[in-house]
Amino acid sequence: MTRLLGLALLLSASATAHARDWPQWMGPQRDGLTSETGLLKEWPEGGPKRVWLNREVGLGYSGPAIADGKLYTLGSRDGVEQLIALDADTGDELWAVDLGQEYENDWGNGPRNTPTVDDGRVYALAARGALVCVSADSGDPIWKKQLQDFGGETPNWGYAESPLVDDGRVVVTPGGEKGAILALDKLTGERIWQAEELTPIAHYSSIVVGSPNGQKQYIQLLQDQLVGVAPDSGELLWSVPWPGRVAVIPTPLVEGNRVYATTAYGIGCMLVEIAPDNTPEVVYENKVIKNKHGGVILLDGHVYGHSDGAGWVCQDFDTGELVWRERSALDAGSLGYADERLYLLSEDGGEVVLLEPSPKEWIEKGRFTLEPQTDLRKPKGKIWVHPVIANGKLYLRDQELLFCFDVSAE
Template sequence: MKPTNFTTCSTLLALALALPSLSHAQSRSSLPPRGAATVASAAAVGDWPTFRGADRTDISKETGLLKQWPDAGPKKLWTYENAGFGYSGFASAGGTLYTLGARDAVEYLIAIDANTGKEKWVAEVGPFLTNGWGDGPRATPTVDGDRVYAMGGKGELVCISAKDGKKLWNASMTEAGGKVPGWGYCESPLVDGKLVICTPGGPKGTLMALDKMTGKKVWQSEEWTDGAQYASPIVIEHGGKRQYVQLTMQNVAGVNAADGKLVWKSAFPGKTAVIPTPIYSDGQVYVAAGYGVGCKAVKLTGSAEPDVVYENTNMVNHHGGVILVGGYLYGYSDKGGWTCQDFKTGEVKWAERGKLGKGAVHCADGMLYLLDESKGTVVLIEASPNGWNEHGRFTLEPQTTNRNPKGKIWVHPVVSNGKLYLRDQELVSCYDLKK
């Protein structure tokens, strides 16, 4: 049954979430980093089936997008006004845009026509997460064929029919031994082959694999029992083994995709909340966190403990994400502002604090889309280690009036099928990026 429309309430809204030259960057941006596995190979080039895309690199494979914006920014196509409370991002497939939101104290998966902004259906996910920093769901849905997988703020994982919103099965992270993290479950489910990978955390195992058709448990990583944090796992191929890599407050680790056995683990000194998604390329795993922690890179050697390549505070990334393009990392560092960092060495190539405030990053067609979480300013720059080269900016309008002063625009921007999607609580805006 369709719920009533989104209504204003006074609950607090915030979240500690989830969360080369240009020509060289363009040539590399259409390819995932070496060894990064694609989990949604059947997805169309322009589709965006899960958080950070099919290969979780946060690099869109699209081309033919605007490289210079008009003074007022790209043309707005539509605004959808009923997404509800929450910080869920976007998945896009087959002409439908998916996100999560809370209406009337219930969390829902919402399907929107990507071309018109009209609501297609909604499906109940689970109970309403309330939190002093923000209410509602945080995770981004994952689309796999004719099914959509979504994680509610209290750890209810559901499988929904993409056709009509019918619930097919559900599983509980707390029943799997997990404890709801302080800001709720924020990870976006990872669908890989026949499995759905999630992170309940706790004494039964940090990572868990479920049969994607039935929701039945296939394995849980009993050798690794850290509590869940807020990062989303990735899948990699290394040394002939398919692995799932995840980050917690204590460790970054990889487990065997076949049985969940621990392959390697490296200590990580997390504080308060660990949020950004791990990055993998050419045998090297990179992780970062905020709250003064910084970043770490390890080289996988085949042993149970990989070699530390570097560990520094050049990228103190809270939850806006880090992207690897052409051998260089881009993201916002609480230490130096918008930062370009050499992936191999960890050294800073450039940093820019004055031109845009803290926020999230996304990459498409060789360009970086930067979002200021406080003002809603969106900036287009080249993905280049040569410095900040801006190609346009605009400010998101309208912005919500329902956000508590602690809350900000924390949903990451997404480019899919020639469109830019932005969200501020109940408001989803779509812009035309095609030349």
């Protein structure tokens, strides 16, 4: 069953709008999709109405997580990285927690990670490797760990992974000889297991949950391999070589027994089929999509996303063949999905496009330009935070500027 059909089955047969939280990186299931309905199918000239603008969330590329009326993000203010909570409806700050010294580089200072909200707690990873658990209501600390204590080493562009919280575990990728993937007890922060068979350094992809052949797994794209590990032990279940170069960033897509991975820097994409005995078979490898860090989304048998050198692309998921590409309408960027529409954000100009996903052609349903834009971005930095759609609102970020737009049809 395709993801689009799966989303439809989650909805009521009535036309009633359904609001949905976006509690972690890339949405409820870490696939860029939400089952929310009741949203605008076309935008008026100039785009949807802006509800609020918070100008003080600090430097960085952290995306927002929205749950129970609150928005959580990370930002660097006065040289300190912080986990920040806002009222999702007004943008007013509720509390902030210090995580440690600001990470600095030429592409932009500050954190790169989206918090994860689970069962009244918020889990966040700072760019220098501090992993924290705090109360979602108050920000009161519950526990704090440092990924370097588990053998990790801060990657070239800082830790950019967003923590996975699943079945009592917080799962992250410190990298290194002690085991590249690590599971901690979500309540105490104590180590449960570390995947000692895997030793590459940390890169930037985030772990997802899959169930090939009904067997639950944690799936991660490492620098040199695409892997599945057992949730209860960290045992390596399967591995496929991956020729990662410079930076391995996009989160894998999982549908049934198949896993899709892509990176840029000349690498391309790959689809892997996992057999019942966990033997992986490569279905195809090609360069139709070479996605850098804007992410890809699977809808109704087609992968949508930006490909270096090719522009925006629609790819047949089953065969890997190019369906269409659009080079001139929008520069490189990121995307999210809600209610039969893709939300695209360009990294250079801050243009925001509402797109009807179609295997036939680029069908645009609205466009506006993000205004104002930051004056604090470094020369090599761009607008790299992915769009977030939750509870009738569209949230966008450009460094210290966090925007909220009303995209509800009601």
